[in-house]
Amino acid sequence: MTLNELGRHTAEQFAKTYKRPPQWIAAAPGRVNVIGEHTDYNDGFVLPMAIERYTVIAAAPAKRGATKIQLRSPLGDGTVTVDLTQPVKPAPKGAWSNYPVGVIAGFLARGVKLGGFDALIHSTVPLGGGLSSSAALEVATATLLEAITGLKLDPVDKALLCQKAEHDYAGMPCGIMDQFISVMGKKDHLLLLDCRSRKTELVPMTDPTKALLIINTNVKHELTGGEYAKRRAQCEQAAKILSLSSLRDATADMLLRARGKMEDVVFRRARHVIGEIERTPHAAEAVRASNWPTLGQLMYASHDSLRDDYEVSCPELDAVVEIAQAIGPKGGVIGCRMTGGGFGGCAVAMVNADAVTAISDRIASEYERRTKIKPTLFVSRPAAGATLLKPAAK
Numbered sequence: 001m002t003l004n005e006l007g008r009h010t011a012e013q014f015a016k017t018y019k020r021p022p023q024w025i026a027a028a029p030g031r032v033n034v035i036g037e038h039t040d041y042n043d044g045f046v047l048p049m050a051i052e053r054y055t056v057i058a059a060a061p062a063k064r065g066a067t068k069i070q071l072r073s074p075l076g077d078g079t080v081t082v083d084l085t086q087p088v089k090p091a092p093k094g095a096w097s098n099y100p101v102g103v104i105a106g107f108l109a110r111g112v113k114l115g116g117f118d119a120l121i122h123s124t125v126p127l128g129g130g131l132s133s134s135a136a137l138e139v140a141t142a143t144l145l146e147a148i149t150g151l152k153l154d155p156v157d158k159a160l161l162c163q164k165a166e167h168d169y170a171g172m173p174c175g176i177m178d179q180f181i182s183v184m185g186k187k188d189h190l191l192l193l194d195c196r197s198r199k200t201e202l203v204p205m206t207d208p209t210k211a212l213l214i215i216n217t218n219v220k221h222e223l224t225g226g227e228y229a230k231r232r233a234q235c236e237q238a239a240k241i242l243s244l245s246s247l248r249d250a251t252a253d254m255l256l257r258a259r260g261k262m263e264d265v266v267f268r269r270a271r272h273v274i275g276e277i278e279r280t281p282h283a284a285e286a287v288r289a290s291n292w293p294t295l296g297q298l299m300y301a302s303h304d305s306l307r308d309d310y311e312v313s314c315p316e317l318d319a320v321v322e323i324a325q326a327i328g329p330k331g332g333v334i335g336c337r338m339t340g341g342g343f344g345g346c347a348v349a350m351v352n353a354d355a356v357t358a359i360s361d362r363i364a365s366e367y368e369r370r371t372k373i374k375p376t377l378f379v380s381r382p383a384a385g386a387t388l389l390k391p392a393a394k
């Protein structure tokens with residue numbers, strides 16, 4: 001489904017549900033990270049792109065003077081109501097409404113005036129697939145609230161407001177990558193983001209002979225679980241032992257010298273982060289220079305490091321990467337790695353565009369034979385970040 005089709009579908013569903021057309025339609029994409037995993041909260045580099053999968057919210061004002069926001073999503077458990085006369089609070093952990101409600105709270109904390117409205121949410125970003133369905137929902141909500149309130153946020157500010165919603169409302173101590181790319185994605189470009197300075201650099205991805213293939217293992221992960229927070233704490237511990245404020249300034253030599261002062265697991269976590277921060281700008285350079293063999297090596301090195309040192313892969317992701325690597329450059333696979341937080345979700349492969357069908361068929365059949373799980377595969381061009389769609393003329 002294209003973005004416009006999804007927009008139209010959401011508007012129709014809105015009209016059916018609320019018996020009037022929507023006044024605003026906001027959209028925000030999911031993302032895939034080409035390389036730079038678990039580096040964002042270490043002040044490192046990431047290289048994501050927005051994908052052609054979106055969360056769309058259609059909305060219209062409630063009756064004059066109304067003080068309730070109604071949110072509906074086919075995902076969920078009926079209507080969620082936010083009473084604007086009461087302090088806004090998170091729902092129990094795991095509730096989908098925490099993402100939009102956290103963003104509403106962020107706008108209210110800025111002192112904006114918000115009246116009641118009705119909203120309907122639809123999404124083509126797979127849930128729990130490591131493609132940032134949560135950031136897409138947060139950023140779509142923020143884009144909608146910008147339209148409703150007239151408060152236009154600076155893109156960095158907007159991404160940070162959404163990240164805060166995820167921390168405070170969803171209880172997930174994520175870094176800044178997902179919200180940044182969902183806000184700032186550019187068609188036909190990857191985004192090299194320096195998570196320390198928050199400076200971004202666009203990396204053109206226009207070569208028609210190359211494509212990014214996303215392979216969903218259909219194994220769900222639960223990042224609000226403790227493993228993510230544990231990794232963060234281990235990185236902080238390593239930085240502290242090295243007397244640094246983050247692992248961004250650490251080098252492999254420094255780490256080796258300090259090896260005796262830290263637990264082996266902390267050493268290995270830091271080794272991943274230091275290597276990955278180094279690999280990411282190299283990978284951006286390789287894409288710029290169409291140096292596909294180098295990009296491939298970097299992607300495989302990233303996966304190995306995430307599997308062995310960072311321990312966030314899983315047998316299903318490893319199976320995908322092994323199958324892709326076995327197909328190799330002769331069969332059109334340039335590189336492949338797990339993407340996102342890990343523990344399930346998706347792998348991403350850079351492939352030759354003319355071999356996409358053959359590669360997809362082979363990965364799907366071998367993966368299913370090995371794991372007894374049907375994967376979902378799709379190709380996406382780098383998409384644009386969050387936007388407002390025009391409601392159809394009445």
Ligand code: GLA
Binds near residue numbers: 176177342
């Ligand atoms: C999740 C987080 C991101 C990032 C990745 C790992 O997607 O939301 O901030 O840390 O994991 O790279």
